[in-house]
Amino acid sequence: MDIEGFVRRNIDHMDEESLRSILADRIREFKDIDTERSLRMADAVIYEVRNTLGTDGLDDGLREIISYPLAGVGMGEMGVGSRGEGDFFVHRKIADIVSSTETGAFINxxxxxxxxxxxxxxxxxxxxxxxxxxxxxxxxxxxxxxxxxxxxxxxxxxxxxxxxxxxxxxxxxxxxxxxxxxxxxxxxxxxxxxxxxxxxxxxxxxxxxxxxxxxxxxxxxxxxxxxxxxxxxxTARKRAEPGDVVLLTEGSGGGTITTAAIYHGLFDVVWETLDVNFIRASGAIMEAGLLEVIHAMTDVTNGGLRGDAHEISSTTGVGLEFDAEAVRSMVNPRVLEMLEDLEIDPLGVSIDSLMIIAPEDVSKDIIRAVEGAGVPIAEVGRVTDSGVPLLIGDGVMKELRPLFREAAYTQIKKMVGDETPQDFDEMKRKVEEAARRAIEKKDMVVKLIGK
Structure with a gap:
């Protein structure tokens, strides 16, 4: 429990004695202390928070520095951390702030x-x-x-x-x-x-x-x-070219699959996730001297294949075509069984596969090196010039779109849902404005200190 946050939320619309009493009760839920000590702790928190609110006499610059630009949009509302459309948007705004600096990186x-x-x-x-x-x-x-x-x-x-x-x-x-x-x-x-x-x-x-x-x-x-x-x-994503093939190693998941297994009581699936195959596969590629011929590599994590394929297409301009059955074959069988039994979209969660994009004439060498490290791998698709990621299965071609949040893999996530909010465009506008104001604050402080 965030007791400072509790006080900040309630100090303006609750009388102090009630606030003090309720806060002391909350403290005793966690601390094995007597009533007197819990009240003294409550007094200390209220005192500290009240002092932080006394900013009337500050100059405008300092007041700006100790405040932050309110977006009016909560993390959960925006889906931040949930590896979907809202999360990707916020990460792009964070990247904008980083890119606004006069420092440089080879890949930022x-x-x-x-x-x-x-x-x-x-x-x-x-x-x-x-x-x-x-x-x-x-x-x-x-x-x-x-x-x-x-x-x-x-x-x-x-x-x-x-x-x-x-x-x-x-x-x-x-x-x-x-x-x-x-x-x-x-x-x-x-x-x-x-x-x-x-x-x-x-x-x-x-x-x-x-x-x-x-x-x-x-x-x-x-x-x-x-x-x-x-x-x-x-091997950055931007090097992917039309005509390349897409290879995928078998994925057995990491934190996401482990969480799904534990919170559905399917503890045996946890064993499937305990490996270092991804790193062994990468090491085998390096040892074989194949890095220079590979155009791009990524891990299938951010919202599953839906999210990663969308990000690759949106940042590089290339298209991707995936064979649905080939992709399915590269999900650990026990993990795939769990996901299907729980009606969790395997394309919408992190399965932790290694995705390799490379020219067709070197694909067999890559497969040979990875299989030599004991890691299953298969060709699952191709890079095109369509600009969109597509999934082909049963004679049907569908665009791989990221969900607003990654596929719901726990009961609480199913309750929250993955549908895009009706006011998503307005939420994005507010988030963009908050990011712009953060850049302005950064510029102001750099200018002041630089003098």
Missing amino acids: PEAQDDGGVVRTDTDKGEVYITTAVDGIHSRLSEYPFLGGFHVTRAALRDVCVMGSRPVALISDLHLADDGDVGKLFDFTAGVAAVSELVDVPVVAGSTLRVGGDMVLGDRLVSAVGAIGVSGTPP
Whole structure:
């Protein structure tokens, strides 16, 4: 529970004694303390929040800095983090803010690629450094080992698909005030398991509480970052060309599939997700010297094939045609069985396959290298010049459109739904305005400090 947020929401329309009493009750739900101490804690929170509201005497510049541009649109409303249309839109606005700076990168967030890349010159030639960061699946807070395992795989995947060899991992771990310290260790053990399996060291990290003293409970929020290096340009999506073939490795899922399995009571499916096949497949491609002939690689994660195909087409201008049965064959059989039994669209969730886009004349060499690492792979489609992603099956051709949110894979997600809100265009306008104002604030501060 966010007790600071509770006070901020209620301080203006609730008398202070009622606010103090209710807040003390909420605190005692989490803390084994007496009434007097809980009231003193409530007083401290109210005191601090009230002080933050006394901004009348501030100059306009400082008032602007300590406030933020209200969009009037909530994260859940917009579908942020739900790997769909709303999420993609917000990420593009974040990329706009990054791109508004006078710094440069070989590949920055504007490309909406899996990782970012900077290029540097050394005595031995150009070196490309790839970085990526992923957050733990929000529903794996109670399963920290699995959360750590899968988020580490995710960060490494994002580095691998850019054609970089992973060389280091970093971990950022936040546990709420009442969380058992054992969660820290279990999460770290999950990270360390992947680190050991793929021989990439964890080199740095940070461990803090979620919201410090102001958030009660035991929610775990964390992220893992990966750093990779390469002597050749990255396999970015923008290099995909009409006539290329699309290859897909077998996907058994990560955090999303694990969450679906656990919260539907299908615990045996969790075993299917515990592998490092993606990284082995990427490593085999590198060892075979095939990176230079591959035009693009990505992982099938962001809203499933629907989301990734849409992002590739929208950022590169090429079209994609997928064979429905071939794609289906590249989903782990037990995972596919679960998804179909639960009526979850396999094309709308993250299955963690490696997608490779390459010229047809080298596809057999790629398949041979990946299968040599013990990872199933198959040709599932082609790149076209249509500009849209298409799925072909049973003689029918359909456009692969991302949903507003990824396919609902838990009961609560089914209740929330995946339909686009009627006022989505207005929501986008408000979000765009908030992003514009954030850029203006950044420019103002840079100008002031630069003087």
